Amino acid sequence: VQLVESGGGLVQAGGSLRLSCAVSGRVHSTSHMAWFRQAPGKEREFVAATKWWDDISDYADSVKGRFTISKDKANNTLHLQMNSLKSDDTATYHCASSAYYSGSFYVPELYDSWGQGTQVTVAS
Numbered sequence: 001v002q003l004v005e006s007g008g009g010l011v012q013a014g015g016s017l018r019l020s021c022a023v024s025g026r027v028h029s030t031s032h033m034a035w036f037r038q039a040p041g042k043e044r045e046f047v048a049a050t051k052w053w054d055d056i057s058d059y060a061d062s063v064k065g066r067f068t069i070s071k072d073k074a075n076n077t078l079h080l081q082m083n084s085l086k087s088d089d090t091a092t093y094h095c096a097s098s099a100y101y102s103g104s105f106y107v108p109e110l111y112d113s114w115g116q117g118t119q120v121t122v123a124s
Helices: none
Strands: 002-006 009-012 017-024 032-038 045-051 057-059 067-072 077-082 091-098 118-123
Touching: 002 091, 017 032, 017 091, 017 118, 032 077, 045 067, 045 077, 057 067, 077 091
Parallel strands: 009 118
Antiparallel strands: 002 017, 017 077, 032 045, 032 091, 045 057, 067 077, 091 118
């Protein structure tokens, strides 16, 4: 599976951005997909995940109520709608996919494929 993110940019605090992740390759073998983010000097952090073939989703506490993960299976695209952005949301955002669900959405090492990332900068 190949993943390409887009939609990042510079936004004022309180603003919104919508990230997209184009999925190609063996999409039919995808179990679930996620968004992670990594700020300079920090570890990669789970943001949100969704199962590709049903409606189960999960979010980090820090983004619940502000971010929404969604998928467009007709166009093989994963989205992350980010509202009420804060300076703490500044990071490089990566989408990831996994062919097997082993009980956790949260561990980066359990994902098989990663995109190159898109930068989100929130100005306070």
